[in-house]
Amino acid sequence: MRYGYGYFEEDKLGKVADTGLWRRVVSYSVPYWKRLVSAILLSFAVIGASLALPYMVRLGIDQYITNTSLETSARIGGLSMLAGTFVGVILCGFLANFLQVVILEWSGQNIMHEMRQQLFGHVLGLDLSFFNNNPSGKLVTRLTNDIQNMHEMFTSVIVTLFNDFMKLLAILIILLWMNWRLALVLSLLVPLITANTLWFSRLARDAFRAIRTRLARINSFLQEALAGISVLQIFMRQEDTLHRFTELSNGYLQKNLYQIRIFSIFMPAIDLFSSIATASIIWYGGGQIIQEQMSLGELAAFLAYMRLFFQPIRDLSQKYSIVQSAMASAERIFQLLDTLPASSPVRMIPGQPEMKGDVSFHHVHFAYDTEQVLSDLSFHVAPGKTLAIVGATGSGKSTIVNLLEKFYEPDSGQIYIDGQEISTLNSQWLRERLGLVMQDVFIVPATVRENILLDKKRGEGELEVIIDKAQLAGVVANLPEGLETRIGEGGVELSSGQKQLLAFARVLARNPRVLILDEATSSVDSVTEILIDRAIASTLANRTGIVIAHRLSTIRRADHILVMDNGRIVEQGNHQSLLDQDGIYRRLLSLQANHSDLLPNLASQVMDPNR
Amino acid sequence: MRANATRTSWRADTAKNLSLLIPVFKRHRFRLILGFTALLGVDFFQLLTPRFIKKAVDALEEGTASGASLLQYAAYIMLLAVGIACCRFVWRYLIIGFSRMLERDLRDRLVAHLLSLDRRFFQRHSTGELMALSSNDLAAVQLATGMGMIAAVDALVMTLAALAFMAYINPMLTLIAVAPMPVLAITTRMLSARLHKRFKKVQEQFASMTEFARSAISSIHLLKAYTQEQTQTEQFGQMGRDYIRHNLKLAIIQGLLFPFSSLIGNCSLLLVLFFGGRLTVQGTITIGDFIAFISYLFMLTWPMMAIGWVTNLFQRGATSLARIKAIFAEEPELRDCVSSESFPLKSGEVRVQGLSFTYPGQLTPVLDDVSMTFTHGMVGVVGKTGSGKTTLCHILTRLYPVADGVLFLAERDVNALPVATVRNNIAYVPQEATIFSETIQANIALGRMDASMEEIEEVAKAASIHDEIMTFADGYQSRVGERGVKLSGGQRQRIALARALLLDRPIFIIDDGLSAVDTETEHTILQDIGPYLQGKTCIVISHRIASLVGADRILVMDKGKIVAEGDHQFLLENNVFYATIYSHQTDSVLREG
Structure with a gap:
């Protein structure tokens, strides 16, 4: 449970486009720039490998499998060559992917650790009157959950978001290069998908927020009831307690069902778009083949790239909300860091005589x-x-x-x-x-x-x-x-x-x-x-x-x-x-x-x- | 052999534990049937799609395709896609919704059951443990019955169907293509088990960091007084470094798990490209077959990953279910007497006869053959910590069971009275005052929700808490808790006292319930509550002898026995223990002065 001892904060939305905030967040990662750059370089390798594969399948089909102008042995030999390269590419992709995950986690954790330490030291140095005005649950939440939120953004979002965008961009470029007409037809889908994703992300975020609030309520209610069970029993409050708990529990269920409904509509919708793309490729791409403006291998590659295209889109909306909540956390953390002690500390006087106790x-x-x-x-x-x-x-x-x-x-x-x-x-x-x-x-x-x-x-x-x-x-x-x-x-x-x-x-x-x-x-x-x-x-x-x-x-x-x-x-x-x-x-x-x-x-x- | 035997019994246990869920499954059977039908529908339509792609590609290859036929194929694909989307909506909503309903049902039943258990149970199980049960274990069961069931059915159907279609195209190529798949299933299973373990470690570390920060911040004044800021920050930093270490260990598994599945998927693709390509070149299969084959192959990757994941999900769900079931198997040792007869007790006389009590797992009894009678008037009880005073109160309030013929209320054996009747005759003030995060009014009115505001204020005044309540911004409507007013130990105790005063019951017990209240206030309170106790059986436990001096009788308890009994003067003269405490507490100042 991550709700800081009964203290639950309505999560406010962060401003994703606040450049001042971004600059401050990024300043923490500056000492780790070498690792972050290497993570980005690795992500090129990961994207390169995942995109090379469909292209190689296309090469295989067009140059060897359907190419009747070559001799059978030459075609099979070519396939073997291609298979060899394929092995190299997939191994590289695997290695790069693994290294990237570990490097990102390492840097993200270290950045967060420094931020947490700074915040902890800062909080302990604040005046007592500050603590009287701020419930301890709130301060603990800053140190734990808010930092955790930012960490999630650092590791799982910033670089994967970069990965995803690069991937989408690269796929679009490859498609345009292979067959610009078909690619343009397909790109008509992009605004539709974007609108769908944005709408969905808003609904999903609200739904999750409602679920979290309800769960926190259930937990704090139950915690209290269990801790005070003897008193509840002596005062014969069991029935009333159960009744109130059932109400809370039902509220939680309703919010969950709402979230399930939203996901039931939007998750299949993304797949539907993916099928629209497939159908368009068959229909429009097929027409192009009939007119001999496109090869069969290209068609297969198009089908494969479309699949790759829809993968990142599925979780783009989720990542966007992570960034939002991380920015809200960042704002709260910096606000706390900017709170100064009311009185400035007095310097130690060297040679101060030992205290007598008067x-x-x-x-x-x-x-x-x-x-x-x-x-x-x-x-x-x-x-x-x-x-x-x-x-x-x-x-x-x-x-x-x-x-x-x-x-x-x-x-x-x-x-x-x-x-x-x-x-x-x-x-x-x-x-x-x-x-x-x-x-x-x-x-x-x-x-x-x-x-x-x-x-x-x-x-x-x-x-x-x-x-x-x-x-x-x-x-x-x-x-x-x-x-x-x-x-x-x-x-x-x-x-x-x-x-x-x-x-x-x-x-x-x-x-x-x-x-x-x-x-x-x-x-x-x-x-x-x-x-x-x-x-x-x-x-x-x-x-x-x-x-x-x-x-x-x-x-x-x-x-x-x-x-x-x-x-x-x-x-x-x-x-x-x-x-x-x-x-x-x-x-x-x-x-x-x-x-x-x-x-x-x-x-x-x-x-x-x-x- | 033995491992095998335990595994079988584990399975049998799981089957038994499932009885907990069967009624819920039965209640929602139509929902489930419809949901799984839709799931099968999705699988069926999904498997059909590559067939149409294949037909279109073959037609293109053979040159028989026309604009119209292509449009037709595209339309079929779209039609299937709409079917898939509809069926997906149906199963997601119905089956995942079902798992949430099951979770709710189980949680409500669990809480209802917990509320009926007696104190012995809560002594063995901490609040934290029960909270974990209600959150983590229920979530595990929910996941297993929701996504777990779906993924299992889906993976099974998809695997069989995709394999069948692939075999239909070319059995030999199918065997070659799926050769790397078992590796994926096994690896996923191994890795995801480890992933779960390491994830738990990370969460535990996170929890201890949270606890550390909380404890540091909540005692900040002491920390500053001892100039521990530096040391604390260093210790926190050490925990933070451990946290990094645990996270990195987790990341290594995560970094292996997901790329590994695509690695295996690509290996299969490689095999198909190489061998399938050869077959196409040799003309054994058509180019359309080849492309469709690749599509089916992609369909297999997910079920292979799912198998490992689902196995863990089911295992975790089964373990959690066993834990939940164990709680349901607990029964209150205190058997309630079922009787519709109402018992308007005529007096508040309490008689204890030969009461002995031993806590489970302990050898020496806390109460050892105690006999006494409490009638009208005030009885004081003194004794060291652990002498059995509080246990006696808990038994009187029926938090622990007693044997027949031991405890009598108005000359009736309590075992022949409903627990509710006994409790409705007692007002109890415990040492640890339990205050709920509600308004102060609701806290005082806990035992009598219908009490009027005047009555509440009256008892609050008697408990010397009214004036302090009025200093809070919202008076009696102020909420207690982190977001509302924070109460001191003494304030909590006085609210608990007011709560008991409001009840007006024939028996009134104060179990050291004013220990955190300063002497002067205690003095005022004892004076003010007098009228409320008139004509009642009143038992007061205290460490401060001064509070008991005027009692009719004082019992001195030691090692679970009543070692002396008498009024203050008598005990002072006849009991060394009593006299020693008294002289220490009073220091004989006044007599000297």
């Missing part, structure tokens, strides 16, 4: 679009200290992380690290020194070891210490191949708690100066929770910590606590002083610790009054 926010304001998220936020964390941020969902806690990581820029105010404003720092340098652990963990499809190290190098002993500190040792010991166990897509699936522990190991391996921790709200089982707790403690040791905290143990351990509400700091201090204030903080903590203030009430409501 973080401060100075009157920072920030809004996503129009929604104000942070208002006049100021705080300071000294190196090695831990700052905990607590507050309800939507109070702006995560935005602090996003600003510090330079994913977004503040609307006003400054953020300093070691007294340097972060907008003057290279983001790569900065991010290497900030360790981020978030609720969701990014798992690469690779071994546990590779997932911990990513691009870093650590000795075996060092790694052992890291795993130990991250409380991951137990997890690793239980995996079938220990550290070398493959995880992620196609490998062992880790639980969310285990992934959290892995994220701590990852941070420890990178040894950052500042640890930013966005604690998970979702509960894990109690044993894992204790492990995570220890991992947090060992990761925070000797580092500046900024923690969006949910766990009491983490909050209590912090040197300073900010209580946030609606993008503002409403309370701050250490644990004890905040508890003494008896404000929001105390209320938040009491919820965390115990629902008992309200639960007796709930329980009494739940209980049957008559019991």
